[in-house]
Amino acid sequence: MSLLEIKNLQASVEDRQILRGVDLVVNPGEVHAIMGPNGSGKSTLAHVLSGKDGYEVTGGSVTLDGIDLLSIEPDERAAAGLFLAFQYPMEIPGVATMTFLRTAMNAQRKKRGEPELSTPEFMKRVREEAKNLSIDPEMLKRPVNVGFSGGEKKRNEVLQMALLQPKLAVLDETDSGLDIDALKIAAEGVNRLRSPERGMIVITHYQRLLEHIVPDIVHVFSRGRIVRTGGKELALELEAKGYADYEQEAAA
Ligand code: ADP
Numbered sequence: 001m002s003l004l005e006i007k008n009l010q011a012s013v014e015d016r017q018i019l020r021g022v023d024l025v026v027n028p029g030e031v032h033a034i035m036g037p038n039g040s041g042k043s044t045l046a047h048v049l050s051g052k053d054g055y056e057v058t059g060g061s062v063t064l065d066g067i068d069l070l071s072i073e074p075d076e077r078a079a080a081g082l083f084l085a086f087q088y089p090m091e092i093p094g095v096a097t098m099t100f101l102r103t104a105m106n107a108q109r110k111k112r113g114e115p116e117l118s119t120p121e122f123m124k125r126v127r128e129e130a131k132n133l134s135i136d137p138e139m140l141k142r143p144v145n146v147g148f149s150g151g152e153k154k155r156n157e158v159l160q161m162a163l164l165q166p167k168l169a170v171l172d173e174t175d176s177g178l179d180i181d182a183l184k185i186a187a188e189g190v191n192r193l194r195s196p197e198r199g200m201i202v203i204t205h206y207q208r209l210l211e212h213i214v215p216d217i218v219h220v221f222s223r224g225r226i227v228r229t230g231g232k233e234l235a236l237e238l239e240a241k242g243y244a245d246y247e248q249e250a251a252a
């Protein structure tokens, strides 16, 4: 069975249709890249998958491991194994990063009917993962993302992903704000979490990221849908030719 199946997904924001029939299948073990021009709806797709308020699904279906994602709440989607990383992670003053991570992990375990991790178990796992990611343990005592550099935020997000062990991770790295340090950290995190069971979708405007994360499959997104699918060479072709041809095709 495929891991993620998106069929003819349509969605609107403030009564404006943005997604116009997205079809996408991700199998376990695959890393997909979605590339496309600004404003084509890539982030909207990520938000719709996450179940964010304000995004209205008007047609189509999404299943994760056979579970109808669109009929369940955002926290249930996370418990079902969906993880979304956005480029501008939230700052949470007053909540230590360590506490935040533990709460996120235990919330998921509870939803799945698994027992909470004991404090020593949790500390052991966080320390291991933090070490893998070269995260200074002192950072984990600071409030979530407050005053973190771009690279530190990214590391923190990858740590969260490593702890939650999602079935499907979606990373939206679209905009230009991602510095080279953060980009490499994101890539390392993704590469480390590649596994035969896990699927990943990396959304990006830039070919550059795909020099560090080599995708199995590349999709071109234009005007609210996937208009072309190919292998990793498609990313190079896009770098050379740009998106103009696809935009004209999609408009026709
Ligand atoms: P991309 O990520 O490909 O750059 P987006 O999904 O961010 O594209 O945006 C697609 C279109 O949807 C844009 O025209 C954008 O203005 C619009 N849009 C997205 N989110 C919102 C929102 N919350 N409110 C109003 N318009 C939005």
Ligand code: MG
Pocket: 038, 039, 043, 174, 175
């Ligand atoms: Mg954009």
Ligand code: MG
Pocket: 042, 043, 044, 174, 175
């Ligand atoms: Mg975007």
